[in-house]
Amino acid sequence: MQPFDQIDRLERAEALDRPAAAIRPVVQRLLRDRRVKDALHGVWLGHPLHPALVHLTLGSLLSASLIDLVGGKRRYSTGLIATGLLLTPSTAAAGWADWSAAHPDQQRVGLVHASTNALAVSCYAAALWKRARGRRGGRLLSLAGAAVAGAGAALGGHLSYHLALGANHADRVSDLAPQGWQPLGALSEVAEGTPVRRTAGEVPVFVLRRGEQVDVLADRCPHLAGPLSGGEVVGTDGNARVVCPWHGSEFRLDDGHVVHGPATSPVPRFETRVVSGKLEVRIAPPD
Missing domain, CATH: 1.20.120 (Four Helix Bundle (Hemerythrin (Met), subunit A))
Known part of the structure; x- marks a missing residue:
């Protein structure tokens, strides 16, 4: 052995x-x-x-x-x-x-x-x-x-x-996500104020609609790949954050940056637009 x-x-x-x-x-x-x-x-x-x-x-x-x-x-x-x-x-x-x-x-x-x-x-x-x-x-x-x-x-x-303890489990999202605009369905079908999971190409994404504003992040916590769409949204306006349901890491919705650990890497962010009532997203360039 x-x-x-x-x-x-x-x-x-x-x-x-x-x-x-x-x-x-x-x-x-x-x-x-x-x-x-x-x-x-x-x-x-x-x-x-x-x-x-x-x-x-x-x-x-x-x-x-x-x-x-x-x-x-x-x-x-x-x-x-x-x-x-x-x-x-x-x-x-x-x-x-x-x-x-x-x-x-x-x-x-x-x-x-x-x-x-x-x-x-x-x-x-x-x-x-x-x-x-x-x-x-x-x-x-x-x-x-x-x-x-x-x-x-x-x-x-x-x-x-x-075992990848300490690794960034969302690092490859930017490589796997399509570079062009991807449809996520009708904006009217996205419930307001409640996180939902959608797929951009083959990449799962976290989607949160707040009025006309839509925040889209990779649905993968960098800490240990927990599903952010199953987490709680806390804070308001520019201070809104999503809390990973597995270990409590917090990320800002507007840019995916870490607010509280154990995660130390940001969540990849997606740009959004609405065309003829349809929500479209594409991977945002690194900050």
Whole structure:
């Protein structure tokens, strides 16, 4: 059996659902402040924050282990371990924020990923503690931390690239949508004030009519592809937003931009026009 077959089995390990169910409400309570939650997701960055922090944190720790492996100067390795450990709390917090809004199969792998990383950090912390007291064994603990961190990184890569946690699930809409104007039916047939689902070519779209104004977005939440047409519309006029029914991401209706996460990418927007009473749309160019 290939190593990644074992990771695939984690996705189906329902025994992990019980600890996930116990941890999830704790994380959600800690993230009650939406400003903090949005910051940890990376809404302000327009990109998931956790992977960016991982590069700094893991890079510092693994660099320290490489110095230890080749017999480099101990003070350089020690400084890098200290840097990695200082970055660990913010990196872990961003990871837990993303985990709390993930699908069950993602959360199962994520739990093992977090546990592996906790063990790696413990090894590095023990190495730093020994060095601070002038004791031997710090180098071996540093190398052990690197080995465990490598396994954790493999799980993190599986989450990102295989299970697409943090990916933009609406990225290909602009490529798949027809470039010309597409009919969506008679404007009179679109109920006012209630989101409906239509199809532009073969691309599902979210349609909301408010008087003579019609807002059309891709019917696909960038976070985990939730159907926006099943969501609630909140706010009025220029502040109107649609809330994804799956994980609560909010998007402005006029331009599709993210207001609240966990999504960090905007929803593709469609231009609209009415010709002889018929509603037509076409994909809007990127902002």
